[in-house]
Amino acid sequence: MSTVAGLQPFVVRGAQVVTTTVVTAARGNEDPALSATAAGYEAQSELVGMDVRVDASGRVCEIAPDISGLEGEEVIEAAGLVLSPGFIDLHSHSDLYALERDGEQAPLGDQPKLLQGCTAQVFGQDGISAAPVNEEELADFAAMIAGLDGSIPLDSWTWRSFGEYQAALRQVASTRVAGLVGHSTIRRLVMGMENRPPTQQELEKMAALIDQAMREGALGLSSGLVYVPAAYAKTGELVALCEVVARRGGRFFVHVRSESDGVVEATREVLEVARRSGVHLHYSHIKTAGKPNWGHADTMLSLIEEYRQSGVSITADVHPYTAGSTTAAVLLPPWVLEGDMRKAMARLAVPEVRQRIRSQILTDTKSWDNWWAFSGGWEGLHIADAAREGVAGQSFAQLIKDEGVSDLHSQQAFDVVFDLLGQCDLNVSLISFNNVEENIARFMAQPYTGIGSDALVNPHGHPHPRLYGTFPRVLGRYVRQLHALDLGQAVHSMTSGAASAAGWVGRGVIEVGKPADLVLFDPNNIEDRATYDSPRLSPVGIERVWVGGRAVVVAGKLSQAVPVAETGSASTI
Numbered sequence: 001m002s003t004v005a006g007l008q009p010f011v012v013r014g015a016q017v018v019t020t021t022v023v024t025a026a027r028g029n030e031d032p033a034l035s036a037t038a039a040g041y042e043a044q045s046e047l048v049g050m051d052v053r054v055d056a057s058g059r060v061c062e063i064a065p066d067i068s069g070l071e072g073e074e075v076i077e078a079a080g081l082v083l084s085p086g087f088i089d090l091h092s093h094s095d096l097y098a099l100e101r102d103g104e105q106a107p108l109g110d111q112p113k114l115l116q117g118c119t120a121q122v123f124g125q126d127g128i129s130a131a132p133v134n135e136e137e138l139a140d141f142a143a144m145i146a147g148l149d150g151s152i153p154l155d156s157w158t159w160r161s162f163g164e165y166q167a168a169l170r171q172v173a174s175t176r177v178a179g180l181v182g183h184s185t186i187r188r189l190v191m192g193m194e195n196r197p198p199t200q201q202e203l204e205k206m207a208a209l210i211d212q213a214m215r216e217g218a219l220g221l222s223s224g225l226v227y228v229p230a231a232y233a234k235t236g237e238l239v240a241l242c243e244v245v246a247r248r249g250g251r252f253f254v255h256v257r258s259e260s261d262g263v264v265e266a267t268r269e270v271l272e273v274a275r276r277s278g279v280h281l282h283y284s285h286i287k288t289a290g291k292p293n294w295g296h297a298d299t300m301l302s303l304i305e306e307y308r309q310s311g312v313s314i315t316a317d318v319h320p321y322t323a324g325s326t327t328a329a330v331l332l333p334p335w336v337l338e339g340d341m342r343k344a345m346a347r348l349a350v351p352e353v354r355q356r357i358r359s360q361i362l363t364d365t366k367s368w369d370n371w372w373a374f375s376g377g378w379e380g381l382h383i384a385d386a387a388r389e390g391v392a393g394q395s396f397a398q399l400i401k402d403e404g405v406s407d408l409h410s411q412q413a414f415d416v417v418f419d420l421l422g423q424c425d426l427n428v429s430l431i432s433f434n435n436v437e438e439n440i441a442r443f444m445a446q447p448y449t450g451i452g453s454d455a456l457v458n459p460h461g462h463p464h465p466r467l468y469g470t471f472p473r474v475l476g477r478y479v480r481q482l483h484a485l486d487l488g489q490a491v492h493s494m495t496s497g498a499a500s501a502a503g504w505v506g507r508g509v510i511e512v513g514k515p516a517d518l519v520l521f522d523p524n525n526i527e528d529r530a531t532y533d534s535p536r537l538s539p540v541g542i543e544r545v546w547v548g549g550r551a552v553v554v555a556g557k558l559s560q561a562v563p564v565a566e567t568g569s570a571s572t573i
Contacts, residue, residue, distance in 0.1 A: 018084040044488060058548040058550060083520050085517060086119025090498050092453060095123040098123070111558060119175055119519070125182075125224075131181075135160065148327050183238075194339075231368070238270075261292070263300065287318070325463075326456075332421075429458060441478060445489075453467065477528070520544040
């Protein structure tokens with residue numbers, strides 16, 4: 001396996017180099033030790049004509065207006081191109097597939113990210129992290145997270161603690177990796193899948209596990225309040241756990257309790273959690289889902305600005321597509337999933353229970369985030385991956401019609417879907433069409449918003465096109481075509497702004513002495529090619545990508561031998 005050593009030094013000449021500048025303090029009393037956006041400062045990236053030299057250790061050693069190549073150095077003429085820090089995926093689901101390497105090729109979870117310029121990823125999203133986990137529950141836990149984070153053989157789970165997981169990642173991954181510890185992961189470890197408030201002793205145990213994970217390198221806590229068992233938590237539980245995170249200067253990444261009919265109330269809930277606990281809030285994939293809710297964007301933006309002005313530290317991320325993707329378990333009301341997987345499967349097999357689920361899906365859009373409703377029914381939901389052969393890539397509506405059922409609202413139609421979920425032990429992922437481009441552009445243009453792919457890898461299925469296209473799509477569609485934000489603002493949101501949002505020190509910059517994690521792209525040509533019908537097409541306009549000075553993408557293609565990224569702690573790599 002290749003390692004980063006003895007690299008050929010090189011010079012990039014004539015590019016527009018991305019530099020970051022702090023321009024003003026948004027609020028008083030910030031901690032000067034924090035990075036710019038984390039402390040409440042406004043920052044921006046500018047493009048400056050510069051040359052950049054990288055030495056044989058893989059670090060930037062010189063930045064100047066005119067650098068001549070020395071003997072033994074490769075000289076890359078880059079007139080008309082932009083040299084940026086490597087992009088940071090603020091919301092990745094490559095948690096397990098970043099461990100799956102096939103010979104010298106990059107891991108399955110890294111390949112599509114490197115091809116679009118991402119050199120760093122933040123794992124442990126939506127309350128589901130791959131650690132900590134105990135021996136007795138490993139098989140059930142692995143099955144629980146498969147819909148979001150993928151599936152690997154149980155004997156590949158060589159870790160149990162968060163620190164062991166991070167160490168395992170860094171021995172294999174070709175991107176820089178950092179992680180959040182998941183609320184659902186912690187809650188399940190302490191309380192199982194029970195739908196009740198924790199006792200004081202259980203709350204203290206959860207807090208201690210979060211503190212331990214942060215001591216082992218976690219950047220903070222994530223929660224997915226639509227996913228069980230985190231969905232069972234009340235606001236007070238979130239505040240208590242976030243107080244632990246705040247004391248360690250960490251981040252609270254959260255998929256809010258509702259992105260549809262209850263999105264305003266859900267937004268207010270997490271803002272209050274941040275205010276009461278003092279934690280830095282990071283609002284994951286901010287959106288309003290479902291046409292009746294698209295008009296709530298103004299209210300959400302006003303609420304966030306109100307809390308920011310009052311001193312609450314807030315960032316967010318967004319992805320540039322009108323469809324989302326997640327595990328199909330979200331189609332079921334949370335009560336169906338109480339207890340372990342066997343109990344959930346047993347409920348789903350009972351006709352009377354199926355009738356109750358269908359009735360709730362058809363009528364209830366308030367007590368839980370009803371993905372069927374805000375996706376416009378089965379027509380707006382597509383299968384991304386499933387254990388049943390031949391169904392990935394088609395809509396649930398087509399699946400139902402193929403079974404000879406014409407009435408998509410009938411019990412027979414719902415039973416077709418329930419049969420699929422039961423046959424696959426809920427290990428089905430979906431694509432949901434629910435958003436509008438105007439709102440995506442508005443959220444993306446906010447100074448506190450970064451970019452996250454939120455992409456499920458689905459190596460054997462039909463993934464969302466954002467797996468291969470997210471970052472080029474921002475630069476092509478939203479910058480060059482829609483003018484929703486300018487190039488400097490977009491690159492800032494993907495690099496130094498993203499690092500600050502995550503509290504990931506030392507990432508997202510081109511500075512002398514820092515590792516050369518770089519992407520060279522053509523701003524006039526970069527764009528995504530992946531579509532919902534052909535989701536695995538790599539983008540165009542990415543000329544080169546380096547991780548630690550080693551070229552991992554050249555002329556838009558992965559290098560033959562993609563090395564392991566440098567190892568180190570989350571605060572220094």
